[in-house]
Amino acid sequence: MPDPFTLADLPALTGRAHADDASLAAAAQDWGRVVQARPAAVVRPGRPEDVAAVVRFAAERGVPVAARGAGHSPFGQGQAEGGIVLDMRSLSRVHAGTGEALLVDAGATWREVLAASLPRGLTPPVLTDYLDLTVGGTLAVGGLGGASHHHGAQTDTVAGLQVVTGTGELRHCSADEDPDLFDAVRAGLGQCGVVTRAAIRLRPARQRARRWRLYYDSAAAFVADQRTAVRDGRFGYLEGQAQLDDETGSWRYLLEAAVFYSLPDEPDEAALLGDLAFDAESVERDDTTYLAFLDRMAEGETILRAEGSWYHPHPWLNVLVPDDAVTELVPETLAATDGADLGDTGLVMLYPVRTGRLGTPLLRTPFGELAWLFALLRTGDPYDVEGCARMVARNREIFERVRDRGGTVYPVNMLPMSAKDWETHFGAAWPELAAAKRRFDPRGILTPGQRVFP
Ligand SMILES: Cc1cc2nc3c(=O)[nH]c(=O)nc-3n(C[C@H](O)[C@H](O)[C@H](O)COP(=O)(O)OP(=O)(O)OC[C@H]3O[C@@H](n4cnc5c(N)ncnc54)[C@H](O)[C@@H]3O)c2cc1C
Secondary structure (H helix, E strand, O other): OOOOOOHHHOOOOOOEEEOOHHHHHHHOOOOOOOOOOOOOEEEEOOOHHHHHHHHHHHHHHOOOEEEEOOOOOOOOOOOOOOOEEEEHHHOOOEEEEOOOEEEEEOOOEHHHHHHHHHHHOEEOOOOOOOOOOEHHHHHOOOOOOOOHHHHOOHHHHEEEEEEEEOOOOEEEEOOOOOHHHHHHHOOOOOOOEEEEEEEEEOEEOOOEEEEEEEEEOOHHHHHHHHHHHHHHOOOOEEEEEEEEOOOOOOEEEEEEEEEEEOOOOOOOHHHHHOOOOOOHHHOEEEEEEHHHHHOOOHHHHHHHHHHOHHHOOOOOEEEEEEHHHHHHHHHHHHHOOOHHHHOOOOEEEEEEEEHHHOOOOOOOOOOOOEEEEEEEEOOOOOOOHHHHHHHHHHHHHHHHHHHHOOOEEOOOOOOOOOHHHHHHHHHHHHHHHHHHHHHHOOOOOEOHHHOOOO
């Protein structure tokens, strides 16, 4: 157990420290709604130097510290029992940018980043499906989206970072300046530093998005078309889903693709879809502004909040499946998955990324040209503890099968993993990560909720 402390012991801050019940209870909870760990204090930093002062204080006393962004982790990854949670949302300024990059505080959401970049005709190259995640939170895991097959993960689109290490040092790093720290922090699950600012590279934004939803009864045809489209890069955005037909109990597949354009140019639909083998009867298309497309989850979020399931447990599993296993492993897993396994508002995502576009050493992917993000986004019944436990056990079974076929986790999971599992997951990158942990967080205080170095 860490040395007990009170707020009066904390260093002087320009921000605020809190130990009231509401603050501690909020920091003890997350999107997963299963694991809870109550900190002794929540600090809302007023500037990066506050983060440095708090981490120095914590390192001297062996107090665990976790940064918290939007709190959308599924399994306590941003919690710190008896320790200090840094509520990074208080550091959310978007600073002035040059033409090519935007400097943002790590607690800013991607929605806030877009609000600053779009008026200048610019956009981050890769956005997550949900915009209300923080920059620091997604950089801690990687940040994948429908543009990753072009531009990699969000961690690949970062030009430089300001980081507070586990000894409380405030440092800058990039591919050229202190690259060891840069590589240890990007997709580093918060183990070696708290990101306080990020310089995000921007690209010209188009004004509109045309999106198609293409349906397939055959997994093989869906996979073949995904491979074709991801390799030739015809779409600006490419994702996919597997959908369960409740009546027949069978699965069908959805290829979701979009192109971004500015008028008077128009997408050439015949050229884009002509050689794909989807069910022509059920094509759905829409055409919206670029921002409306990026914010496509908003309507669903409003409904889920209103009906309550937004606040239910989320026993999520995200894995990366090797291309040579996808047509076997995915249908096999889905055949053993029914509506009860996914929960009322569960969703299965399935889309490929080109591993050659990913350049973040700690974002581990299977060998091969393509890796498939396979996400079982389950919703649990809050009154059915055993049901949630069954979902978590099922996650573990699927994880082991995927791992045994050479797959990895995309680390946004309600999945118990041992230190040995993490070592296997990080593979060739493990020695560097372990060395970076010893160097940048020698007291082992940062981000205990990830359970990488228990
Ligand atoms: C509705 C929804 C949609 C999603 N869609 C996608 C998607 O399309 N693509 C994708 O890749 N992911 C997606 N995710 C997963 C999401 O990217 C991760 O869960 C992410 O870590 C959450 O960000 P957050 O701001 O909520 O961070 P938190 O949950 O608060 O923190 C996540 C982890 O990062 C650490 N952390 C937070 N801030 C910092 C910081 N400044 N420095 C160092 N460490 C930090 C925390 O301690 C914790 O370990 C989605 C999640 C949800 C709930």
